[in-house]
Amino acid sequence: MSTRAGTPAQPSDLIDVHELVDAYYQRTPDMSDPAQRVVFGTSGHRGSSLDGAFTETHIAAITQAIVEYRAEQGVTGPLFVGADTHGLSAPAQTTALGVLEANGVHAIADEYDDYVPTPSLSRAIIRYNTDHPGAPQADGIVITPSHNPPRDGGFKYNPPHGGPADSDATGWIANRANQIIEGGNREVRFSEPSGVDSYDFRGAYVDDLKNVLDMDAIASSGLKLGADPLGGASVGYWALIAERYGLDLEVVNPAVDPTWSFMTLDWDEKIRMDPSSPSAMASVVARAGDYAILTGNDADADRHGIVTPDGGLMNPNHYLAVAIQYLYSHRPGWRPDAAIGKTLVSSSMIDRVAASLGRRLWEVPVGFKWFVPGLVDGSVGFGGEESAGASFLTLDGTAWTTDKDGILLALLAAEIRAVTGKSPSELYRELTEQFGDPAYARVDAAAGPEQKARLGKLSGDDITATELAGDPITAKLSHAPGNGAAIGGVKVTSEHAWFAARPSGTENVYKIYAESFRGPEHLAAVQAEAKRIVDAALA
Template sequence: MHERAGRPAAESDLVDVEGLVRAYYEKQPDASIPEQRVVFGTAGHRGSSLNTSFNEHHILATTQAIVDYRTARGITGPLFIGADTHALSAPAQTTALDVLVGNRVRVFVDEFDDYVPTPALSHAILKWNNDPETRGEGEADGIVITPSHNPPQDGGFKYNPPHGGPADSEATTWIANRANELIAGGGGAVNQAEPSGVETYDFRGNYVEDLANIIDFDAIKRSGIRIGADPLGGASVHYWAAIRDHYDLDLTVVNARVDPTWSFMTLDWDGKIRMDPSSASAMASVLEHRGDYDILTGNDADADRHGIVTPDDGLMNPNHYLAVAIEYLFAHRPEWRPDAAVGKTLVSSSMIDRVAASLGRRLWEVPVGFKWFVPGLIDGSVGFGGEESAGASFLRFDGSVWTTDKDGILLCLLASEIRAVTGKSPSELYGSLVERFGDPAYERTDAAASAAQKADLGRLDGDAISATELAGEPITAKLSHAPGNDAAIGGVKVTTENAWFAARPSGTEDVYKIYAESFEGPEHLKAVQAAAKQIVDAALASAGE
């Protein structure tokens, strides 16, 4: 924990926006240098112009690669494009439009030149593709320009194919490889033209009006609860005012400022400015208002993550809120399929497992990455999909798809519905879950690992783990593939009756991440974490021999 974590950002913490944008245009990446190549993580390509990992040539090449991918896959409809409030997002959108128009792709930008949250873009793609009349003009897809909650100096570029959610690894690998070929070749195969002739789409109006089909606003309004919403300087800033006005709610936009330096933020746990609504350090200034509202919420820069603050408990742990949301939704959405499953990533809390079992619902446990929930949300076989990192989405009242990407605005609104309908805050409801199922201790830590060790961990098979016991309990499973869909998890997960850990290599640092949880309390959690490191290190040593 940094000594200034949770304290306001100082002048010395702020990025030079002018220098950042200048570097975007001036620095040219070298595809032979790994750190300067286009690399898609679980959501998209991210980097900074300052270290030549997110520059004009990256976006020229990546956009052309997306055009080539569309052609190869027969995608002939329009492409929806939007950007968040990061300083590099606007120039990246201009660059992308040059390429899209140069390739004669039909493009929709925001009607009001507004920022576009990730869920609003996913919603737009699905609305187009689910309407037989518009779909007849060809399937639509989209690009959202955002590095999510990353610091102000970062940029991000994400492709959402016609299913509306994050592209799968087949698509991102194809696009990244093609983009790096174009960069290495000097960019001569990139087609550009002035961004004229693009069409407009009301992302905000369409999204806000349709919320009535997934959130019980009548209950919220009748209850008279006071709601506070802080966009944290992100793309949802004008959406919250529109929601308030459209549904006549007692809702206050706590901070409507947009500043590409995020000078109003408090520093995150490591001393960086990071717009993470699940971090108490990043949300410190928001938490000062916890007593002013019945429900207080925060979103990150592209509004795909949520933070829930209650007067009685402050900022909720994302795992706690997911468990409460799941129990509430499956009890208050009678039109959902009776066999609709509870979806969670394998590093999310086992409290969710116990809630799902009590509901008589199938648990669908998948690897890290929201892309795994897409098919189930589309066909209604998964009612709710959530990640421990405060990202989730769920079905409409009628059991049909809402978004196939994470929707932080939606999860924040659900907290108000829960409070209005039950008369209790989500944190109070979590307390009742603890009384019924136990009180788990959960934490994520990092352990040092070389590039070779990270590669070994990513390929590690559960059978390579020789241990039979974890922190005094017999091991019940050693997993290298997710139970829900048998997809490789890029690491391992080890479980006992009352505890588990999962280890995965970091994609950006020389560490591997250890997620661990124990229903036996904090001291047992420490024992689990220590044993996890010993088990993984032993397995890596054997793999390296």
């Protein structure tokens, strides 16, 4: 943790936006450098033009590859395109629209040239395909690196189900895009975009909120609410939500600045719009006492941060547990067998809440894409990640979004406060009285590329240990119990604790997630033993 964490950004911390955009158009990627090739992680291709990793060459090639992929899959309906407030997003959208138009794809952009949050685009795809049964299906492109620093750009494909593309799709698109770049982008078709159709993403999304939340309860409560978009794509949405539903809601900071000069620095002195980070949210948390509920979103509004006057910034795991407890007690329109979806590195408090509700727990690997099938058919009522990303079904049990929705989860906190009369922080304290008070943390451990590759392929059988911090090991997992998909690492559990280890996709480290219901000291012992267990398996 840097000594500057949580302090206001200084001029020396800010990017030069002109330099960033110039590099986007002028720099040509060096394909012999793996860091400059197209690589789709769990949330699309990300990188900076300053590093030669996110340039016009990349975006033109990726878009051309998406055109070919959707044609191969028989997707011939409109393609919704939206972008967030990062400096590279607008140039990338211009490039993408030019490639789409030249290829005869019916692209749809925002009617008011507004920023488009990820959940708004996901909702648009779902609504279009629901409202046009039997017609050619729609899909979409979201241009965002999410909460990443201002120097980064991001580009993500959402197929007709509305959520993140699976690894088969992203692998195909990335491989094809790299082939196109290696061929000098000669296969790219491009024309200046001119005939793009439009759609009111914001109006449609805001009008629809009454179908997924009890907006009347929020309005009649008279609660004073605050929402900080953190300079992101939700900035125009919050004002319209307040107006449309008559809420006493203040947009705390409506500024949009591609340098994010108003942010406080994250733990490592980077400007990062992470609403779950106490350092990045320091200026927001300072105003906790001014509102019954105060919330934050990242740049594309797929993540949420919940601030209460009695608890400050909530740990994402704590809020997910409260949200699940509330929703499954206040959504009679959901299927009685609708499961609770969680990633395997989320808190075991969720397991205990699920058991108390008599609901099936559906535990999947890291990545929101795993929740998509269940949200689509209603067999999963809620899907959430420990990194403050979640979504859930509409009041009648149909799909809302199949991508993370930070606006939705922020408004849910207001509904919870309005209906129960208690803040989410109060409700979490009640859960700890019932189930125990777990200590949870994530740390990084050094690992070279070869070690990371081995970790990603480890089997539970490779773990020889029989105890974890004094307790017998009850499970050694390399595949998620919910859907049998590979974890890309391992998870080891005991009666009172667990740890999971996964390689980082961008750094020479592996991540150790750990939790103990025996307190912080036992958690520290679990973390130390986790490193020994994993290092032994990798030796």
